[in-house]
Amino acid sequence: MEPFQTVEGGAAAMPAANIDTDVIMPKQFLKGIDRKGLARGVFFDLRFDEAGGPRETFVLNQPPWTEARFLVVGPNFGCGSSREHAVWGLAQLGIRALIGTSFAGIFFDNCARNGLLAITLPADEIETLLALAADPATCRFTIDLAEQVIEGAGRQLRFEIDASRKHALLNGLDPVGVTLARADEIRAFEAAHLAANPWLAPAAAP
């Protein structure tokens, strides 16, 4: 996983509420068996018209936001399906952080597992950032994860993040490897758990 430390770049505003994972990554891009080639699928029906050409009205098709690395988003971004393809695609498109009032739970975890920083802030601060992001003159932000600060147009906003999530993002950790280092602990827990709940051991297929 690519570590997230300090990242600078353009921010685009996508204020609509409830942008779901079907919109972020439509179903025709879910037919693969690897994580590759998903950048084209991101916001596909918003980005491209029926003929496959870019829709001029969509923010990520307009300079300077074609180069955006951050999205400032509306409430409940990433709701719906658990498809991690949505996050893989955003990351492949070069998006490094999402900033909004709330994110759907599975999507929020998927972001953390892929080095995509999802930041929640109160509604009034999101309004401020949306306004900055919508103006080409003020849409460049710097996000410093260690300091937990977003800087844009001379303003600084502090954000909160779980200590464990921050640690994993800063260091780009492989979570499976980290947990497997505790394999003995898991085994001990499992033995006690199955002894206390013997019916959890699966019945053989009849």
Added chain:
Amino acid sequence: MTPPRTLYDKLVDAHTVARLDEDGSTVLLYVDRSVLNEYTSPQAFTGLREAGRQVWAPERLLGVVDHVNATTPTRTAEMPDPGGAGQVAYFARNCRDFGIELFDILHPMQGIEHVVAPELGLILPGMVVAAGDSHTTTYGAFGALGFGIGTSDIEHMLATATVVYRRLAPMQVVVDGRLPLGVTAKDVVMALIETIGADGATGCAIEFTGQTIADLSVEGRMTLCNMAVECGARGALIAPDQTVLDYLKPLARAPKGDAWTAAADAWTKLKADPEAVYARRVVLQAEAIEPMVTWGTSPDQAASVRARTPNPETEASPARRRDVARALDYMGLQPGALLEEIRIDRAFIGSCTNARIEDLREAAAVLQGRQVAEGVRAMVVPGSSAVRRQAEAEGLDRIFLNAGFEWRQSGCSMCLAMNDDVLAPGERCASSTNRNFEGRQGAGGRTHLMSPAMVAAAAVFGRITDVRRLGA
């Protein structure tokens, strides 16, 4: 003395292998069981293969092909497209190589994962079930903490039998009173989502209580817990009661003999302490709930079937004005239109929300002796092959076929349209599914969510119709 705890807290505590931060808000959570499907698991297995890792407990996993398969009336192993075929082939290889039981497309127990696992008795009270599908919340009907995870977390769960888990805030939803005739579990959960919003339970695990919940069948409870994720809940629990025990006892994989006795005894004690404190509480009165229909493109954009579409001009905030206007535009609806005057092109009864045997019985009761309106294409996709057989044994298939419905094989089908069951652009569908997102059932397709009986009524009249008009 330990402080009183919610049922949710008890389940999390009982599965905590280790605390991962000082206040215990992030824990390593043990997973008792999981179900895998062909479309969210491939990259997890690839990750294991690349790292040379094993699956921790393959005997506690079940693989089911459900999302991409065709549902044509005659079962075939052919996949609708090469991508789906590749996923199914890779899934079979992964299950074989890692020793995981697989219900592939021709298996007699194939079906939608959230229908198949419960009907086998694989989901038991008190379990933690994490799986690569957001509707894993369904299992709360049994008092099991089910929640969806992404593919990276599937890989983690496969390798370690655990997930890194952030504790949620427990939220209590009380539904009191008795449901009026013609009002179902689907209407209860749609009313809840409409009341609290699509993010109303984000960061929360819901515990459902109250007389209405106690009166619901296990299948009705599954419908309720299934759609709890549509208001953001990542877990929805109902304390197990005698209804659940009676439902589980005869199931093939449920514990038997002494194991059953011990289990049933433990499950009876699984409930919240009386003084437990919830972060939030919502109360709904059953008598006030009417048959519900969505008019927009988010599950909270819903109303009583007797209502009208909203008018963006009268919405309080600019953000809501914009969202309502956009939804009406996508749905091709005018502000202030009567929902009962909306004509439909398609009717779909299916999905993990509403394609169990009770759902099919309710829809068939409406269709008995009636015909699908001219110009409407209607289909039933049973939730599992076992549900399909049961319905045929009861003669429900004849009722559907005689009414003009297609009687199909099981799968997710037009719930998410990853196979060739799709809406054409602009087509409008009365659907017993769970998501009315833009393009969910096909690019440009328009979905109105409702109960299976309401879908049947809409099919008969060719427009959205209050099922109570039929004396149901």
